[in-house]
Amino acid sequence: MRVERALPTREASDLLDLVQTLVNREIAPRAAVDEERAAFPRDLFTRLGRAGLLGLPYPADYGGGGQPYEVYLQVVEELARGWLAVGLGVSVHTLACFPLAGYGAPDLREALLGDLIGGELLGAYCLSEADSGSDAAAMATTATPVDGGYLVNGTKAWTTHGGVADFYTLFARTGGSGPGARGISCLHVPASTEGVSAAPPERKMGMASSPTASVRFDAARVDGTALIGERNRGFGIALAALDSGRLGIAACAVGVAQAAMDIAVDYARERRQFDRPISEFQGVGFLLADMATQVEAARELYLAAARRRDLGQPFGARAAMAKLFASDTAMRVTTDAVQVLGGAGYTRDHPAERLMREAKALQIVEGTNQIQRMVINRHLDDRG
Numbered sequence: 001m002r003v004e005r006a007l008p009t010r011e012a013s014d015l016l017d018l019v020q021t022l023v024n025r026e027i028a029p030r031a032a033v034d035e036e037r038a039a040f041p042r043d044l045f046t047r048l049g050r051a052g053l054l055g056l057p058y059p060a061d062y063g064g065g066g067q068p069y070e071v072y073l074q075v076v077e078e079l080a081r082g083w084l085a086v087g088l089g090v091s092v093h094t095l096a097c098f099p100l101a102g103y104g105a106p107d108l109r110e111a112l113l114g115d116l117i118g119g120e121l122l123g124a125y126c127l128s129e130a131d132s133g134s135d136a137a138a139m140a141t142t143a144t145p146v147d148g149g150y151l152v153n154g155t156k157a158w159t160t161h162g163g164v165a166d167f168y169t170l171f172a173r174t175g176g177s178g179p180g181a182r183g184i185s186c187l188h189v190p191a192s193t194e195g196v197s198a199a200p201p202e203r204k205m206g207m208a209s210s211p212t213a214s215v216r217f218d219a220a221r222v223d224g225t226a227l228i229g230e231r232n233r234g235f236g237i238a239l240a241a242l243d244s245g246r247l248g249i250a251a252c253a254v255g256v257a258q259a260a261m262d263i264a265v266d267y268a269r270e271r272r273q274f275d276r277p278i279s280e281f282q283g284v285g286f287l288l289a290d291m292a293t294q295v296e297a298a299r300e301l302y303l304a305a306a307r308r309r310d311l312g313q314p315f316g317a318r319a320a321m322a323k324l325f326a327s328d329t330a331m332r333v334t335t336d337a338v339q340v341l342g343g344a345g346y347t348r349d350h351p352a353e354r355l356m357r358e359a360k361a362l363q364i365v366e367g368t369n370q371i372q373r374m375v376i377n378r379h380l381d382d383r384g
Contacts, residue, residue, distance in 0.1 A: 003258065003299075005074060012071040019053065019075050023082035031083040031209075032351060038201075038208035040164055042122070044086055045093075048079075049119020054093055058101050062109065063118040069244070069306040073251040077299070080255030084358045085210035087255055088365075089122075091248030092160045095366075096123030096169040098241040099186045103229035111225075112188065116167065124165035125245075126156035126189075126215055127238055133158070134371050136171075137181040137235060141217065143172035149224045150174065150187065152195070152217040160365075162213030163198030166191050170217070175232040186234035188226045195220030206357030243316045244309070245366050246323035250302040253326035253362045254295060260330075260337035260355045261291045267341050267350075284340060291333045298326040317379035324372040327362040334359040 007013045027044060034041055048054055056072040058064030065072075072094070080087025097116050100109060115121055132138035141154025152172055159168075168189045176183025189196060195218045201211040229237050265288055268279035278284045305318035334356035338345035345352045363369050 007071065007074070008068065012067065015065075015067070015071065016074060016078065018051065019078045022048075022051070023078055027079065027086055028082035031085075032348075032354065034209050035085070035207075035354060036348075040209055040211055041083075041086065042164065045089060045122050046119065048086075048090065052119070054090060054119045054122075055097070055117025057094060058097065058113070058117045062101075062113040068310040069247065070303055070310055073247055073302060073306050076248055076251040077255040077258070080252040081259045082255075083209075084252060084256055084355075085207055087252045088207070088210055088249075089161065091245065091252060092125060093123045094248060095241055095245040096125045096165075096167070098244060099169055099228045099234075099237045100188060102240065103186070103237050104188075108188075108225060108228070121166040122161060122164070124159050124161035124168050124215070125241070126159055126168045126170040128156065128158045130155070130157045130214075134368060136238065137184070139171065139173060139184065141170075141172040143170075143174045143185060143187055143222075145174065146221070149226070150222050152187070152189070152220040152222060154217055156215045156217075158202075158212055158365075159198075159215045160210060160212055162211060162215045163201065164211055168196070168215060169228075171234055171238050172217075174234075181235040183232045184235040184238070185231050186228040186237045187222055188228055189217075189220065189222050193220050193222060205360065206354065207361055242366055243319045246319040246372070247302055247305055247309070247315075249362055249366050250298070250305075250319070250322035250326035253323075253330040253359070254299045254302065256355055256359050256362065257291075257295045257298065257326075257330040257333040260334040260352060260359075261288070261295055263350065263352050263355075264288060264291065264337040264340040267344075278340075287336055287340060291336055294329045294333060298322070298329040301325055317376055320367075320372040320375040320379075323367070324369050324376070327359070327369060330359040330362055331356075 052065055055064035056067045057069055060066035076087050076091050127136050129139050143150040143152045170187045170189045173183050174185040197216050199214040201213045268284050269277050271278050302322040305315050305322045308315040337352045338356050341352050344350050
């Protein structure tokens with residue numbers, strides 16, 4: 001199904017045409033085989049970087065694409081339509097670059113940002129821990145100030161790109177006593193830093209090509225210039241980054257849902273029973289109609305939030321709504337796609353079952369959907 005898009009510029013339209021070509025020719029054809037092998041497609045991220053697609057929402061002065069979030073997110077959606085591991089990977093990399101771009105000192109941005117968004121390096125975001133998932137402020141990882149820098153000790157869990165990233169955007173406790181948002185700082189830690197290592201990747205139900213691993217920091221010493229933003233004020237940076245990151249997850253969810261719907265529509269038009277395509281039966285036709293409506297609604301929700309972000313308006317509540325609605329939509333649509341395919345949908349000969357397993361992750365990552373509901377509910381008190 002062709003998606004009709006209202007892009008703000010001809011440049012943006014050409015950009016999306018380029019992405020669609022890359023997806024159809026180089027990304028989507030590899031997804032099934034590499035997922036079966038749990039192979040991380042690092043070469044594709046290098047390819048995307050050299051095409052200028054790893055730094056789209058960041059300033060052109062630093063080598064970024066200078067694109068509005070409205071455009072960047074549609075690129076992420078297209079990538080996720082072809083292969084979620086790639087779309088999500090671009091979203092995570094963008095999330096990892098956000099603190100430096102938004103809060104880093106000018107000299108630090110000048111020194112690092114160009115390389116981070118230029119395409120040759122891949123990032124990861126280290127916030128969650130085994131005992132502080134949804135309650136991120138309860139983190140135990142410490143970055144103890146020492147002469148000229150920090151000594152980092154602790155373990156971060158559920159890190160996308162853990163073990164394959166070139167740098168980690170790390171949140172650790174630099175002050176205060178006990179759990180809480182105070183005393184948390186943000187640090188840029190190269191993956192090559194002595195004392196930094198990753199555990200074997202988690203064995204997940206889906207997204208085998210996107211490694212998720214614990215990252216250990218064992219007396220890892222980082223230079224004092226690695227501090228991003230103010231010391232002990234990093235938790236606000238983490239929350240601001242997640243607002244934007246949730247839009248990336250929403251776009252990924254729409255991409256997965258679109259892919260599943262396309263499979264279901266094509267199958268229903270070709271599969272014949274009782275001398276006609278099954279798409280002509282009301283039970284199937286109405287299912288497809290609901291899928292199409294939900295996908296379009298989810299897309300418009302994340303785009304509306306992105307436009308608010310581009311205008312500098314508050315968008316946190318709408319980002320939570322978009323992440324919640326889009327990922328729930330992806331779960332419904334992929335489940336219904338498997339149903340449309342019947343027995344074929346339950347086999348690995350068709351990608352519908354893989355998309356269904358992948359969709360589940362999107363209801364969990366970057367804040368579970370239960371957390372999104374809490375965020376939305378808190379914002380209701382701010383109306384008028």
